[in-house]
Amino acid sequence: MRKLILTSALVAACAAPAAAEMELSFYSGWQTAPHSRATGTLPGGGDYNALIGWEGNSFQMPPYYGVRGTWWRSETLGFGLEFTHAKVYANKGDREDLGFSAMEFTDGHNLITANVMRRWPNQWGAATPYVGGGIGFAMPHVDVEHPNGKTFGYQVTGPAARATAGVSYPINDRFSVFGEYQFTYSWNEADLDGGGSLKTDIKTNAVNFGLSLNF
Numbered sequence: 001m002r003k004l005i006l007t008s009a010l011v012a013a014c015a016a017p018a019a020a021e022m023e024l025s026f027y028s029g030w031q032t033a034p035h036s037r038a039t040g041t042l043p044g045g046g047d048y049n050a051l052i053g054w055e056g057n058s059f060q061m062p063p064y065y066g067v068r069g070t071w072w073r074s075e076t077l078g079f080g081l082e083f084t085h086a087k088v089y090a091n092k093g094d095r096e097d098l099g100f101s102a103m104e105f106t107d108g109h110n111l112i113t114a115n116v117m118r119r120w121p122n123q124w125g126a127a128t129p130y131v132g133g134g135i136g137f138a139m140p141h142v143d144v145e146h147p148n149g150k151t152f153g154y155q156v157t158g159p160a161a162r163a164t165a166g167v168s169y170p171i172n173d174r175f176s177v178f179g180e181y182q183f184t185y186s187w188n189e190a191d192l193d194g195g196g197s198l199k200t201d202i203k204t205n206a207v208n209f210g211l212s213l214n215f
Contacts, residue, residue: 041196043192118131139154
């Protein structure tokens with residue numbers, strides 16, 4: 001019996017993660033979005049197909065920001081969830097050519113993903129480089145206004161993916177600061193009031209700066 005107990009304890013100790021920790025990260029920064037093609041049906045009828053220039057306007061209200069939770073199962077491998085409140089505004093001339101007085105996802109272009117993270121501690125002194133990627137879905141606040149209909153509300157519009165690369169630096173045992181580049185891609189198809197639709201792939205590029213809490 002004693003041998004069985006000792007063996008079970010040894011197996012449990014080996015199975016437990018060596019350095020499991022939770023990390024909660026908050027960030028903001030500068031986010032942009034390149035052109036993409038928008039297609040669909042205009043409220044009231046008629047199809048459209050146009051190249052739209054998007055603007056991020058990161059620091060206008062509501063601001064661009066994100067929250068990421070990572071469960072580091074070991075010194076190098078982690079899993080988690082991430083929410084990003086990105087923003088995209090259609091260029092005024094491009095949207096007005098289609099008859100829209102508003103075409104934007106600004107409260108926001110919300111992305112929710114499940115992530116896998118990889119880090120390399122003790123590689124650059126106290127600084128720790130990391131990369132990550134995730135898949136999930138987009139749930140933007142669709143703000144589209146046309147003479148034949150106004151759409152204003154949240155919709156789940158399609159799948160989303162993200163890729164991240166950055167470096168973190170500890171302030172103390174509990175807090176660290178970080179900087180990173182993040183790319184996101186989402187496939188969006190929204191329903192418009194008045195019988196219309198909007199389909200577009202949104203890409204974002206962001207330089208983030210933030211603070212992490214480790215516990």
